[in-house]
Amino acid sequence: MKNHKRCQNIGCGVLFTPCPQVPGQVYCSRKACQQVRKNKWNRKKFATDPDYREYKQAAQEKRKEKNPNYWKEYRVRHPAYTQTNREKQRIRNQKRLKDPPEPVIATPDESVPVNPIVTGRYKIIPIHPDMIATPDECIVEITAIADG
Numbered sequence: 001m002k003n004h005k006r007c008q009n010i011g012c013g014v015l016f017t018p019c020p021q022v023p024g025q026v027y028c029s030r031k032a033c034q035q036v037r038k039n040k041w042n043r044k045k046f047a048t049d050p051d052y053r054e055y056k057q058a059a060q061e062k063r064k065e066k067n068p069n070y071w072k073e074y075r076v077r078h079p080a081y082t083q084t085n086r087e088k089q090r091i092r093n094q095k096r097l098k099d100p101p102e103p104v105i106a107t108p109d110e111s112v113p114v115n116p117i118v119t120g121r122y123k124i125i126p127i128h129p130d131m132i133a134t135p136d137e138c139i140v141e142i143t144a145i146a147d148g
């Protein structure tokens with residue numbers, strides 16, 4: 001009997017015969033499973049290899065320059081994808097409003113006045129139930145006129 005393995009792609013789980021040239025093979029040869037394997041590899045490489053990250057980001061910038069409307073057009077061509085993403089984002093936004101992050105409590109230092117607003121530029125993002133992944137942002141400048 002041959003040495004079979006079960007594909008590790010969630011939702012596949014098919015029994016396959018590993019290729020002898022690929023040690024540690026955990027995904028079957030189906031296109032979808034190979035895509036999952038590549039995506040995982042890419043994500044890991046991106047997170048751990050600064051050179052790879054730099055290369056990928058530069059390539060992305062180049063693509064953006066070449067076709068600045070790519071995502072706009074993609075969303076028009078793939079309405080189901082857009083709708084699903086909007087739904088997911090809406091759920092994330094609602095969850096965020098329901099469970100705000102724990103406030104950060106710093107050890108107070110009596111010698112330094114505590115001013116929660118630091119002079120500088122801030123991005124303001126309107127929050128409403130239909131907020132999507134790329135909301136309309138605006139940049140404002142806030143100047144603190146008094147400490148504490």
Ligand SMILES: [Zn+2]
Pocket residue numbers: 007008009012013014027028029030033
């Ligand atoms: Zn598979």
